[in-house]
Amino acid sequence: MTEQREVVIRVRGLVNRFDRNIVHDHLDLDVFRGEVLGVVGGSGTGKSVLLNTIIGLNRAAAGNIELLGTDMIHGEPSALTAVRQRFGVLFQSGALFSSLTVAQNVQVPLKEFYRLPQDLLDEITAAKIHMVGLPPDAATKYPAELSGGMRKRAGLARALALDPEVVFFDEPTAGLDPIGAAAFDQLVLDLQRALGLTVFMVTHDLDSLHAICDRVAVLAEKKVLAVGPIEALLRNEHPWIKEYFHGPRARAATVTAALEGR
Template structure:
């Protein structure tokens, strides 16, 4: 029987290690003792039903959502360390692509990409402009996208521009929140291919929230399924299709899962 535990051995090469995480809003708990490990160099997909706390989990890791209990370590460093200097140093190690790109509307694409560099690097403007142009090329955008404002971009271009900004400081870890949401199938497949190429060429670790079954099957090494305040199971898509849990079965082996290229597999006891 496959091991679908969300944790890895203590001696594993882990980029992200979460233990006993508790989050919530008022009297409502979102996560209650959640554990999860993301290995260095893997693409971890994160799925779950509405209200399961996918985005809250990402926001807790990057410090935008307070945690009530538990530990989070990123490359061995305490992500919950209250020391401002430690937090600033750790934030350089990750980039974030929020849903819809979250670009600043009053800045050009190039200026959006330059923002993290201006925050952390003391470089002259011509060098920053050259680095921003390089990030645009990295994500498959032409140089003429740089002087445009976000409102002048298509949905797919906004996603790529947001990804370019997430890569501004060459972080080893990327957080992607619904990166293919709202894209047509061809654009979504192209974005999946881009993510996979970037992961392989740059040696990235990715934490990827998505509802897109095609994305899960095309690029994710493992998938963590959130539910009941914790990670219900974590494994490959094939392993999860055989996992004996109603929501997991409906998601991965139901009609939509089959339409995305799967076929039903008889569930086995977890």
């Protein structure tokens, strides 16, 4: 008997348009609980638009989105407020508030949803900062005082502040050197396994796809053209998918994955 996997993100018939430019045309996608889903596509295919629409930052022109059982398009305000406490987001470059310290950034979602004494806020914040591999003294630093990799980790600490079930990443390794990117991938994988997270990750990093993704969704032709394990996509004969996964920029990642036995 086939085991039924719980769908925590369900997108059906999604249409996104900006003026006359249609970005997504009846796009469908399921994300299962506990998986790491990578989302790839060429420039202009709307990877970040899809992420922002799922979490409610962009209003869809048509279609349906359910996130953790909540209707993200037609849901009641109270239901939308409740579900926002169950997911976290790491935007590109961390998107930290520049005038706040790392500790203050991490505490933003905690203060938005809860009334907690400052000593408990500080305790939670210290735990989250430690969890993402930052030193304790990072708490008092401002974003401008951090390296790119540290800013991303600080943004991740904020994304994890409310102990979410789902975490969204938008190009998490962009701008990092290969060693830093590999370390961040390993951090994401370790946290996903330890916390039982579902991860929705927009990325162009082929190494990340090989290293941590259970499945990959390919955005092309205004929809999800294909979705499955990386091994299946490597066998896909669609011209765009074939070029993406077998082109010159893909070869190093493929060789690395083969050498490491993934």
